[in-house]
Amino acid sequence: MADAYARHLRRVRRLRRSARRWSVSAGALAGAAAVLTPYHGLGLPDAGWAAVAGGSIAVAVWRWLDLRALAALPPPRDPLAGERSLRGIEAFVAALPGGREMVSELRRQRERVKVRGSTVAVGWR
Secondary structure: OOOOHHHHHHHHHHHHHHHHHHHHHHHHHHHHHHHHHHHOOHHHHHHHHHHHHHHHHHHHHHHHHHHHHHHHHHOOOOOOHHHHHHHHHHHHHHOOOOOHHHHHHHHHHHHHHHHHOHHHHHHHH
């Protein structure tokens, strides 16, 4: 399952593609309506071209507004990303010669810092 950050970025990309697609469609239909209307005069097909072009323009504007609103939201961050990267670094260092001892010493120091200044610290030494 994808994390929330990747889902957010995927939604932004999908919405951007949709906004571009609707913008191109709106431009093409508005151009076709502008070119085809004067040659035949105003009639029922011209009203259809104009309605479709106007609808496409409206949907394109809505898509761009949705994209701006979604892109303005801060992407969610994974709270466990730091812990996962720390585990990866520890695994890499542990694979080196003498790395296991160094990782265990660092873990011991980390635990020792947690109890510094308390009554347990004397017994820890």
